[in-house]
Amino acid sequence: MFSDGRRRRAARKVKPGAGHPLPRFRWWQPFSRALLHLHLDGEGGQLHTWSVDVKLWGDSNGEVLAHLYRDGHHHASSKLPAAFPVPGGTVEVAASGYGLRRCHYVADDGTERQLVPDPASAEGRRARLERDHPAADQALGAVSLAVLLVALVLGLPQIAEEITRIPPVAEHVGTFTSPIQLPAWLNVGLFMAALLASTERALRLRYHWLLDGGLFEGET
Numbered sequence: 001m002f003s004d005g006r007r008r009r010a011a012r013k014v015k016p017g018a019g020h021p022l023p024r025f026r027w028w029q030p031f032s033r034a035l036l037h038l039h040l041d042g043e044g045g046q047l048h049t050w051s052v053d054v055k056l057w058g059d060s061n062g063e064v065l066a067h068l069y070r071d072g073h074h075h076a077s078s079k080l081p082a083a084f085p086v087p088g089g090t091v092e093v094a095a096s097g098y099g100l101r102r103c104h105y106v107a108d109d110g111t112e113r114q115l116v117p118d119p120a121s122a123e124g125r126r127a128r129l130e131r132d133h134p135a136a137d138q139a140l141g142a143v144s145l146a147v148l149l150v151a152l153v154l155g156l157p158q159i160a161e162e163i164t165r166i167p168p169v170a171e172h173v174g175t176f177t178s179p180i181q182l183p184a185w186l187n188v189g190l191f192m193a194a195l196l197a198s199t200e201r202a203l204r205l206r207y208h209w210l211l212d213g214g215l216f217e218g219e220t
Contacts, residue, residue: 001106002083002092010083010092017067017074022051030122031199032057034100036115040087050075050086052093052103052115066093091115097213098195099123099202114205126203141204144197148211151194154180158187 002010025035038050051069058064066082068075068091076084081094081102089107093100100123106112117123130137157178163169164176182190198212206212 001104001110001112002081002094006081007083007090007092010078010081011085011090013082014076014078014084017069017076020074022053022069022072022074025118025120027120030120030125031099033121034103034123035118035121036100036103036123037118038086038091038105038115040105042087048087050091051118052084052091054080054093054095054100056095056099064095096198096202096207098198100205101202101207101212103205123203123205126200130204140200141206144200145211147193147197148201151190151197152211154182154190155187155194158182 025033032055034052034054034056036052038052040048040050042048049071051072053067053069054064056064064080065077066080066084067077068082068084068086078084078093081092084091084093086105089105092102092104092106094102103115104112105115117127119125119128129140157176157180160176161178164173201207201212
């Protein structure tokens with residue numbers, strides 16, 4: 001959940017929508033676009049569908065925006081992280097370097113729930129695996145976590161060594177020699193495995209600042 005200050009800052013970035021229809025989800029978009037939905041009662045008890053659409057690789061200007069649609073029509077947009085006011089609460093949206101890290105409805109009473117991924121999206125297909133094959137889902141999640149833990153243990157000492165080789169850093173804190181020295185091909189393989197593991201976790205909107213790149217992105 002966003003802090004009160006972060007939510008206020010995010011809310012100031014919200015811009016009114018243009019009213020255009022929600023674009024259809026295309027088959028080639030699973031890893032470049034996230035689309036999630038929320039059903040809420042509006043005034044008079046009428047049910048409305050709120051949809052959050054994010055182009056994960058950015059728009060034509062390279063800027064990643066979240067777009068909010070109400071009943072299939074563009075209602076608002078915002079830079080990330082975003083906090084969209086909706087009936088009874090706020091929709092909070094945030095991304096990491098691997099996909100969405102958060103897309104939740106936070107009610108005014110503090111309760112929250114994740115929006116439901118569109119079935120055509122990669123997040124929706126991952127959710128279907130979780131629903132239809134819980135054993136495979138748990139195994140895949142455990143493998144992703146294990147890969148990231150191994151990458152962290154083996155990679156951080158080597159990264160620390162490289163950082164302390166930078167002259168200004170070496171002058172102030174000295175140099176550090178990593179006790180772990182892996183060949184280049186193994187480091188590349190470890191990096192690729194960690195990339196896949198964090199992407200898999202992003203499809204489930206799982207995020208930890210230490211495991212999923214937040215340490216290097218300046219986020220927690």
